[in-house]
Amino acid sequence: MASPRWIVLKFGGTSVSTLPRWETIARIIRDRLAEGLRPVVVCSALSGISNALDRLLAEAMAGRGEAALEGIRKPHLELGRAMGWTLKPCCALTLKSWSASRWAQRCCAR
Structure with a gap:
């Protein structure tokens, strides 16, 4: 077979x-x-998330980006809630806690 x-x-x-x-x-x-x-x-x-990731990188490079990060988090959290998932505290990601600006600067420095 x-x-x-x-x-x-x-x-x-x-x-x-x-x-x-x-x-x-x-x-x-x-x-x-x-x-x-x-x-x-x-x-x-x-x-919309791929474009939002591009915006987040640009904003993080400029030392800001909380709004762009929230634009990525929000639809994922809403979908998770709709699916009945229980969200854990690790979902409370912010640029400050993640240090995305420093990460982006290191990764994108030329």
């Missing part, structure tokens, strides 16, 4: 940004499994 074929399923942007979209992803995975396939699931950033 032949091994099941692998299939790569990639989701990102709006397709991973809400609970109903994740329910759709789960259905798609179940359907591929029922077809006898072996899915490999790849998830990229929530909608």
